[in-house]
């Protein structure tokens with residue numbers, strides 16, 4: 001199948017998409033993996049991707065849209081190159097997760113649910129990150145940071161800002 005109009009996908013991603021579609025007995029089942037593959041390459045799910053995936057799987061765009069709106073890890077707008085997720089569920093909230101989030105915003109110059117002007121950072125609240133025993137917990141891209149406090153948050157932000165592109 002042709003790559004997305006106005007949004008090229010790499011040959012590698014196209015090959016992965018073809019392999020995933022082959023893997024499932026019904027095409028529909030490949031919807032979520034395909035969304036992950038597009039997001040992996042683009043950083044979010046553009047409008048064209050919704051239509052393209054629907055066509056690829058012989059579905060309607062609404063079927064793909066429903067999946068996107070159900071799973072919070074699927075993004076409809078570009079996130080920062082360093083995307084910070086802050087757990088706001090009970091253990092983390094009780095142990096200072098909200099203060100950590102406030103500090104992250106101050107240190108990174110980026111508001112909650114926004115992407116910094118230079119595209120480097122974005123911050124969002126999420127539900128349990130499955131490490132409640134080491135609350136409060138945050139994730140930067142795919143890396144967990146546990147037992148966060150003010151001091152650790154400042155040190156982490158210093159590191160993150162050092163490695164900006």
Ligand code: FES
Nearest residue numbers: 087092129131132
């Ligand atoms: S409550 Fe934060 S990791 Fe579970």
